[in-house]
Every structure is written in structure tokens, then in C-alpha cells.
Amino acid sequence: MERYHKILIIIFLITLGFRLFFVFQTPHFSTDDAYFELRHTNEINQNFKPLFNDELSYGGRFSLVSPLYHYFLAGFNLFLPKDLAFKLIPEILLAALVFIIFFIAQTITKNTTAALLSALMGGFIPILITETLNSISIYSVVLVLLFYVIYCLLNLNAHINKFIILAFVLPLFHPFGFVLSFALLIYILLLSIESIKINQLTKEAVIFFVFVGILINLIIYKKAFLSFGLLAVWQNLPNEILMNFFKNVNILDLIYGVGVLPLILGIMGFFFGLFKEKKNTIYLLGALILTMFILLFLRLITFSVGVMFLGLLLTIMSALALDKITSYIKLTKFNKYKKQIFALFLILIIFSLMLPSFFNAKVVLENTISEEEVNTLKWIGYNTPKDKTVLSSVEEGNYITAIANRKNVADTNFLLAPDRYSDVVTIYTTESLVIGSQLLNKYDVDYIYLSKRALDLYNTNDIKYIEDENCFKKLYGTEKTRVYKFIC
């Protein structure tokens, strides 16, 4: 084993250790979406079938999801304790990204030190921590597969068979592969504009990848495309939250999400590569970065996912800038201080990436569902009839279905779901008992799960009419949660 392999493993262990340190501080998961994944995986564990006809979500609806990720997780449940599999596997996969980042960076720079630094940065992209820590995120698999596809593309002759397999597997997990298809077309366009000869095999691989992506996504998401056309990319998100998910990108958001170091070095690397090196491999990564910017500016990709992906790409591109900087330093008198410079760079990584990631992780933990909330939800599960509907905020809808095991009014799986977001917000914010009770009747609500989380989310102190004893009976209460029965 070479020295750089050992260092790479140490980077992986540091990244994994960092993640697991936070993940195991709570027995619960940090996002409502995690409970969606959990419930769908449990369904496969129990019945071996995906949960397409979801009887609890929105009171019963067709749930359009690609079930491969749930099968993947269910597979690990066979030999790992359930919660351990959900906590461990996604974190291992996300930490393993450092290997792929290293190998891609090494391919484009042939500079091991730069590639190692790039890998270290890649493990601590702040937004990656925010979005994926302790959340059974599907992006744990998607990012690994996506970057591995990129690696295979860069070394196509050696990895063509893996590339073919991945081209089928990636769209089966998630439609995000479409982004890569789009990027690959831009890559071909860029090379054509620059009159750079495109490798025949690469051209064929791109055609194949795009075709497979279109076909599999058309098959899986047929209903969504038929209903919304290309607007399916917005996943039928209610207008009220669409702007938060698909917001415009600005430099401060980028610095906050990506980290200042990968951003500066990545952009430097991008320009070095595109204007000086003019190599096919650089154009591929350049096309990916360009695509991300285009999609973010056109609001065709969720802001957080776009910045997460962009961050990883810029980290890889940073290797190119680091390679150039180290080559330049070698030519100067600073060469004798190279160890000090290296140490300084490590300190910069700690301050600009690891510390923000640490604070982000703490915030993620603070926002994780509390024991108190879980107990209340379990109380609902034990003390209410099975076929009853429980109202919660839309952002807690998956808690109701997964922990309380009851029907919800709405949750965050919006695709092909009826639009109930504004009605739920109205129930929480209106001062009128008449309007509130009409809406509660409209959705056949039997119980209300009222948490401080929901009240904060909708910026209100309380449901104004909830103390009306003719309509609401308080059944259970803690400091941050209450359960009411709706009786009028």
C-alpha cells in the first residue's frame, strides 16, 4: 500500500468519524424526509413490495417513487440492525465520496498531493453536511454513483463495462442522472465549439447514457410527465415553497454552502483548465460546472442539491488550481517554506470548511426531532383508532405516517399529490373557527398534532381557535407538543 493510499484512508476515516460522531448523538433522524425513506424501506422489509399505494400519505394516494434505494437499504437490513443500517450506510457512502473525488482529481492533475487535499475538502463541504447528515438521504447513493460515472467517463477505455452498468443503475435510483445527461450534451457542444476532436468512444458513451436516462425516466415518471410535462422538474411543489427550493443563486449563498476555499480554488481551476489546459477531461468537468450554474440560474434544480453538487465539482477543480499553485511555488523562493505553506493550507481547510461543517452539523442535530416529539407521536399511534386522520404541518407529515402510523393531511412528497399546502397553512394561521373547522372537516381530520416546530414554521404563537372546547378536546400535552381531538 502506498503512502497516499494510507493518507486517503485516514481522510475517509476522519470524514466518516466526523459524520458518525454527530449521527450517533441522537437515536432519531434529522429530517422529516428521512422518515419517508424509513417507512418505504420498512414496507419492503415486511412485504418485499414497494409502497406505491400509500394508504396513509394524504389520506391515501399513489406514491410515485423509484423504489431501488429502498430495496438497497432493505438489503442491508437483512444483516444489520435496522436503525444501524439507516444511520451507518448513508454516512459510509457519503464519506466514501472522498475516494472518488481523489481519483477524479488525480486523473485530471496527476498530482497526488493536490488530489488528497481536494478529497479532504470534499468531505467537509458545509452544505453537504447540512443536507445529508443523519437523514437517510438518497443523495448518499446518487452522489457516489454520479461521481463514479464521471470517473468512468474520464477513464472510459478501462471502465466501459462499469459505465454501462451505471448508466442503467443511476436513473433507476433517481432522476438526477438527467442533469448529467444535460451536462454531457453541453460537454459535446463545448468541444465542438472549440474544434477539439471528440473521442469516438466518449461520443458513443454520451449517446448511450442520454438514451438510457430518457427511457428509464420516461418509464418510471410517466405519470408525472403526462400530468405536468417538463414542469415535472418542479415536482408539483406548491407555489408557497417553490421559491425557497428553487431560489436564485447569489455569491453569499455559494460561499456559505460551498465554503470559501473550494469556491475560490475551484473557480481558479475552472479557468486554468478551460483556457490554458484545453484538455477533454477538463472540459467534461467544466461542462458539469457550467450546467450546474445554468440550472441554478434557470431555477431548474433545487438550490440545495445544485449547490451541493457544485461544491463537489469545485472541490475537484480545486485540485487543478492547487497543482498550478504548487508548480508555481516550486519556481519561487517560497519553495523552501513548502511545509509551512502546506500546514497553512490545512489550517485554512479547518477554518473555512471543517468548522462551518461542525456548526452546520450542530444545527442539524438541534433541528432533529426530539424525544418529546417522538413520544407524543407514539402516543397518537397507541391511543387513536387506526383509520383516523391526523393533521400536522406539511413538513411533519412523514412523522405522522412513519412514527404515529396514521393518515396525514399532507406531507412533502408533493409529486402527484393534491395541493393542500395553503389549506394546512390556513388552518394554522387563521383566527376564524369557522374557516378552520371547515377545512378540518374538508380533510376529515380527527386529531391535531400541534408542535412548537409547526408553530415556529408558520410564524404563529398558537392555533387561535384551538381552545374552543366545543370543537377541540385536548388529549395529551407536553411542553412542546399537544394532541387535540377535533369534535365539531
Add this chain to the structure above:
Amino acid sequence: MAQKKPEYISLFVNIGLLLLCVLMLVIIPMLRYDINLHVGEESYLNLRISEHLRIYDNFSFGGRSSVYALGLPFILSYLPIFLVNMLPLIFGVFSFLLFWRLLNYYNINGRKWIMLLLAISPPFIYLFSSLNNCFVAIFLALFGLYMVEQKNKLAMSLGIFAFTVMPLFNFVISLIVAILLILFAFFKTKHKGHIFLTLGLMGGVAAIYYGYLGYLSGNSMNIGFSFEKLGINAKLMYLFSDLGGKFGIAIFSLVLFIFGLIKVWKNKYKDLFVFFSVVILLILVFFRSETIFLLNLFIVIFSVQGFYYLYNKDWANNLLKKFTIFILICGLLFSTLAFLKISVDEQPTAEIMDALKSLEIQRNGVVFTHPSRGILMNYVGKGNVMDNNYYFAPDVYGRWDDMQNLYYTRDINEALDIINKYNIKYIWVDDSFEKEIWGHDEDGLLFLLKYSPYFKTIYNQGGIRIWSVIGSGSN
């Protein structure tokens, strides 16, 4: 040296293709036949008009001149029950054969593959599976083109005649075909004189026919009006069957079409007729959906060229080649199957027909509903405020504004004014357009329908609700 295939194999392939064509064209009507449904709303318009061929339509827009392309209802009127199902199929099979003959005539490569692709293409299947306003016109275009290229004078005269009567069947298709004929005269045929004679006759018939009906109606053509304000997404949706288009192109056909264009790009100026035709059709398709039917004929030809290009080129990796070809074939088949499934479940549904039966036995009167439902209201002998046939219709813009006001008002007096103005007796709301107009179930008119004593629910099943207007003073 390539061995020539025995003739009997070729014969089997030809028969197989023809049978495939017939199969594709009968699938949708057969699957809807069980529940006694025709394909598309236009079928009901043509059926109704064929039963009462008159110059005045009592029901559309509450009563107006019949400024329709009456060619198809005229043919239908002889044997409506039999022809309603058979006519598209007969014309479909003949069009299929004519297109085949034209490919032979112009010696186009990959003819059998082209015919295969045509037979499974959604626009072709839709065109000849329903009693729409386009299929006879497309048949006449193919027939005319084939005949005018013959040396035989009788055939040539028949060709000219086919083009001449085309405006009686579809004005827009005739206009597009006229543009293509001009290109044809300039770049392709030696019989320029015949083509210009044809164009003159077509123009004459169109001018006399529509001019006369327009004069009778006393209304303008309303050519700039469209109640569907389509954004780019909606346009893409109707262009592609995979995105929900009723008769859109399959995405994988378009992909192959692009490869076909790449293949012939170097020689693009060799056949200027094809070059300009494709360009013009590609532009027009964004403005008139009927263009898809003509464009599809070019798309299947280029798609096969694209397929040949991908199949015959030297691939660096054979496995990639096999998978790519496999994916393309799967994609084409998937589009066709998905299209067939959607078309079988397409509007009007069995639930709508049940509701129409219930409405039919009510007293006659005008029904207020979405314009896309207007034709169906007429079919059961009820008037509408507006429908899709807005050419030469009376006061289209005023009616449209009134409809919008009625949709969104919560003021009962304003609503009753509009109701009385058009003598509305019934209001029809169904799930498929309710969400398109109203965000919530108590918005605008829905609020009035729910709480006002002026409306009484007379039907509420399968997502369709009908109210009768009572005591509004309209009686």
C-alpha cells in the same frame, strides 16, 4: 455480394406491415367500443352535424351559422353508424398504402422500416383511429401528390381534384399543404403548371366556400383567438405524446429524426423541397397542432435514416452499440404502448357519457361549461356558451370575457346577469377542468353554486357535477 431475398419473404413482410397498420388503427376504437365511446370530442361534432346537415347550428355558441368543414359530415351522413368506426380505418389503410407507393416512387431508402415506424407512430394512430377533422385531408394530400406525379391524364386530373376538394375537409391542413405544394412546384416536380392550377383551384374553393359561410354568419374569422393560452411547457406537452400530447410525436422518434438530419446535413441542399418543407413544418407546428400529422410523415423518413446512421456507423465499442440500439427500440415501443393506453382512457370518458345521458333527458337549454366540453353539450341537444369551433363564431371575445367573469365572480348579481344574457339553464363542472380554473372548491362560481339558492344540483357522480339554474329570472 449481398444475396437477394426470396420474393415470398418480401411478400410476408409487406402483408405483415399492412396487418400491423390495421391492428394499430383498430386497437383504440375496439377498446373504447365496449363502453360505446368514440375517440375524441371531434367525433361527436362530426356525428351530430352529419345527422342534421344544415346551414344553421342551433346549439354551438347558443346558435350560429354552420361555418364548419362540412366535407366529412357530408360523407358520414350516408351511413353514420357504420362509417363512424370504419371511415378512419379505411382512409388510414389507404393512406398507409399511398405513402408506401410514394416512398417507392421517390426511391427512398429503408421503406419497410419507414412504414413500420409510421404504423406505430402516435400521430398516425390517432389520425386514423378517430373521427377527427384532419384524416380525410391528409388522405387527400397523399392521394393528390401520388396522382399528380402520374403520367396518365386521368390520374393527374384525379390528383388535382383531390387537392381542390381538400378545403372542404380541413382549412388549416389545406393551407399548409398549399405552402408545401408551392415548394413542390419550385423544387421538385416537372409539372409546375398542374401544381399552380391545383393551387388556384384550392384557393378558389376555399375562398368561395368559407367566404360564403362567413358572409352568412356575418362574423369575422377570429383567427387570432385561442382560449388556450399555451406557454412553452404546454406547447411541448402537445408536441410530444410522451409528455401528454393527444397526438404528439414520440420522443425517441424525434431523437432518431435529429440523427437522420445529422446524416443528411451535408447534402441538405440536394433536395430543397424536403429541406424547406421540414423547416416550415417545424415552425408551423408551434402554432397549429394539426401540422404534426404532416410533420410526422417526414419524421418517420428521417428517423429511419437516423437509425441506419447509428446502426451502420463504426462503433468503438460493440456492446455500446447493441445497448444503444436496444434502448432506441424499447423507447419507440414504449412510446407507442404508453400512447395507446392513454388514448383508451382519453376524453370523453365513460363517466362523462353517463353524465351526458342524464343531461340529455333534461329540458333543452344552454349549458355553461369549459369550451372544451362545448361540443359534447351540443351532442345531447343542449346549447353552449362557447366551444372549440370559434372560427366565424359570434362575439367570441365578448363571450370569453363573460365566461371568465362568471368563473371567478362571487357576486350573485353579476353571475345572474351573465346567466340571463346567455339564457344559461345548466352549469357543468368536472374534475378534469376544475383544477385548471379554480384553485379551491369555494373559489368564484363554485362558491355560488354551493351556497346560492339559485342553483340546484341535478347530477353528482364520477367527478362530474351539473346544476340547473332556478329562479334567476331567465325563464
